Amino acid sequence: MEEDYLIRALAKETGVRALICVTTQTAREGAQRHGAAATPAAALGRALTAGALMGALLKIQQRVALKFEGNGPLRKLVVESNSYGKVRGYVLEPTADVPLRRDEPDVAQALGAAGLLTVVKDLRLKELAESVVPLATSDIAGDLEAYLVQSEQVPSLVQIGVRLNPAGEIAAAGGLLLQSMPPHEADSLTPFREQLQELPPIDNMLLTGQRPESILQEIFGSTPYTILEKRPLIFRCACSWERGEKALVSLGRAELAELLEEEGEAVVECHFCHEQYIYDQAALTALLQRLAS
Ligand SMILES: [Zn+2]
Numbered sequence: 001m002e003e004d005y006l007i008r009a010l011a012k013e014t015g016v017r018a019l020i021c022v023t024t025q026t027a028r029e030g031a032q033r034h035g036a037a038a039t040p041a042a043a044l045g046r047a048l049t050a051g052a053l054m055g056a057l058l059k060i061q062q063r064v065a066l067k068f069e070g071n072g073p074l075r076k077l078v079v080e081s082n083s084y085g086k087v088r089g090y091v092l093e094p095t096a097d098v099p100l101r102r103d104e105p106d107v108a109q110a111l112g113a114a115g116l117l118t119v120v121k122d123l124r125l126k127e128l129a130e131s132v133v134p135l136a137t138s139d140i141a142g143d144l145e146a147y148l149v150q151s152e153q154v155p156s157l158v159q160i161g162v163r164l165n166p167a168g169e170i171a172a173a174g175g176l177l178l179q180s181m182p183p184h185e186a187d188s189l190t191p192f193r194e195q196l197q198e199l200p201p202i203d204n205m206l207l208t209g210q211r212p213e214s215i216l217q218e219i220f221g222s223t224p225y226t227i228l229e230k231r232p233l234i235f236r237c238a239c240s241w242e243r244g245e246k247a248l249v250s251l252g253r254a255e256l257a258e259l260l261e262e263e264g265e266a267v268v269e270c271h272f273c274h275e276q277y278i279y280d281q282a283a284l285t286a287l288l289q290r291l292a293s
Helices: 024-034 038-055 107-111 141-150 186-198 202-207 212-220 241-249 253-262 281-292
Strands: 005-011 016-022 063-070 076-082 086-091 115-122 129-134 156-164 170-180 226-232 266-269 276-279
Touching: 005 212, 016 038, 016 186, 016 212, 024 038, 024 086, 024 170, 038 063, 038 076, 038 086, 038 107, 038 141, 038 156, 038 170, 115 141, 129 141, 141 156, 141 170, 156 186, 156 202, 170 186, 170 202, 170 212, 186 212, 202 212, 241 253, 241 266, 241 276, 241 281, 253 266, 253 281, 276 281
Parallel strands: none
Antiparallel strands: 005 016, 005 226, 016 170, 063 076, 063 115, 076 086, 115 129, 156 170, 266 276
């Protein structure tokens, strides 16, 4: 199976930049790690794809987090990504499935109409940059597009799709982001928006074997453009045994000693990737000794 990746292209004369990605493996890994049912898996796959697109807009060493909170059964989707194509994320209620709608996962229903999208950027400055906007469509793509247009004030067009197979597993996932670059106006996106309406959804195109390069070619048609970059994307978490230890240390000595005495072990579970780190008696004793010295 081919690895996930993202391409970045620029149509200089038209003033439009394009990011197109395939995220099938990333979405699959997210769904597997969290044991997600069909619709939560599709929702998480879409959110991870949104994270991958936002990560590609960052400069080196920067990070971005997207938090989609709604009043539907999924309650919350959180994804983080960085400038190196590493994405991680979780859905708060991975087993809260909702029925398919016309054979499609109904992500908007599952996330719920009323809610917020919070975007937090770590731009390596003193403060994190945070913006909060109401959920526009609750389908992830529409929410990301509304955020980019309203909050970042960049004319943008977002499409994200996750296709499930009959068993409810992820068959294909991907997304695209077109942005109009200053001084070009929002209407420079109009021909591409119209062209996209003529094409099948991106997940369908990926499912039939198209790659980001050929999808880009179909969208841009006769418009001249240059592919500037192709970068790998991967579901990758920053958690580790050492970070788990830090979390335990932050409980304080008394609580740690109590854990050792009553449970004989401690389990630290990562929200983002569902990895479990188990600290047995010897590991906890060593941690307590380190705290004492
Ligand atoms: Zn993790």
